[in-house]
Amino acid sequence: MTESYLTQYIAPLVLAFIMFGMGLSLTRNDFQQLWRAPLPIVVGLFGQMMLLPALAYALAIMFDLAPNLAIGIMILAACPGGTSSNIISQLARANLALSVSLTAISSLICVLTTPLIIQFAIMQFGQQEEQSFSLLTTTLGLIFITLIPVIIGIIIRHYFAEKALRCEPFFRHLASAFLLLMIVAIVIQERDTLTSSFAAVFSSALTLNLLAIMTGIGLGLLFKFTPRDSITLGIEVGVQNSAMAILIAITFLQRADYAVAPGVYGVTMYIGALLLVLLAKKYR
Template sequence: MQSTVFTAIFLPLVLASIMFGMGLSLQLKDFARLAKLPKPIFVGLFGQMLLLPALAFAIALAFNASAQIAIGMMLLAACPGGSTSNLLSHLAKANLALSISLTAITTVICVFTTPFLIAFSINYFSEGEPVEFSLLKTSLGLIVITLVPVALGMLTRHRFINIALRLEPIFRKLAIVFMLLLIVKISFDEREMLVEGFPDLYLFTIGLNLSATLLGMLLAKLFLLNQKDRITLGIEVGTQNATLAILIAVSFIQEPAYALIAGGYGLMMYLGAAGLVLYSRNKGVKE
């Protein structure tokens, strides 16, 4: 895919604005909470950073996924969290503080882990000559597009809290709208491949979402976390930053085929979370 104004300028700028909006919802105490409540946060990080990629890898191998789907799933697993999971945790009356803290910490960690996981996936699953992929370029790009805007958003909240509180819901809504528009564009541009990949594409996205959500719940139960934390980790492990995954595929790797699974997941990832939201709101969750 040739670099265009959309992939080289517009897409990174919009994602940077989304990350700025996410920064408006974060505070330094969200990072400091790691020292106060280490167990649920470490369990969540273990699920998101290690078990989720392992799950995507196992599904790709077990069901003999094509190279595009396998790499797309691994790319998606390398981009956990995002502000969407915070909204879903709020709707589910789960542990919002835990959700926000995981989002804050994984945003920093993924700048360093995501490029290596992508490089491994491309080298392992590629059929024929792997596409060119630069670890350094991707790491620097993620710093500019994620960490810097998040830091600016946090600084804005610290200095102008009233303005930040008014702007944050607006940015959150724009993030959802932009993700949907991005999915539509990718689907239209790659419609032939989308048709060829049906129904495998949707089966893999639904399977990954439901199994990841269940994985988060079981992991929390295994470590004897309370019910609110179980709901939270189910949402966190099952909800990925699909927009970031699409950006990496389209702008950094310049392989839109890898973005198809993220586009499908951007729609299907609400299935598992919706079940948890309905369950927690109908039954209630205990501390």
């Protein structure tokens, strides 16, 4: 997988299209939310960018994960929320504007933060011979496959709103199909790793997901946000862009085994999200 045409060219191109589709769903209003109500945005970003990687690091040590799984779960925690978090917020009838704003802003910031967190993870958990990670290459790669497509999508949405709204569902479905395809490919490619360490990686992924959701909700309660905003933070901190994490692992780092933990998380994150949706509907 690591050297295939699919992972080197097709996968980055598909992710760029997915990020372009995310841009089509965004408007200037989503970013202006930061100035109108900055505290929930800032607190949510703190939960995503700081607390989630810290949780992943602690769990990697607590579960004594193998280096490839520890680095993989850190890569996952370094990625922003994806469009899935917006859909789940809609299902939970949470604050969709806050969800979309957090997704948009974290997707831009991650170009700077994600490579730094990955570099830290490789330094902490990687073997000496694996220290070939390039901070510059990864940053530039993220700029070209995430930041630029999102900006282009936002511009098209601004000038051609009607056409953008018609096209956006296609890219949302593409994101789900791409994630499913990559998870299946990882299961086939890394079946030996999954067989030998499934219990550890599943337990750590599920624990991270549940703790991340509770952390987001806890931040909302701590700052006395409304229940809708607290639930939104729980979703945004707990639901990550697994497709991006998988792509970084197999394309930038050329390590399919690093993609195992993000692939498992891509499935398990819906367990906590479903529980949160049911809880939100029960207490509405």
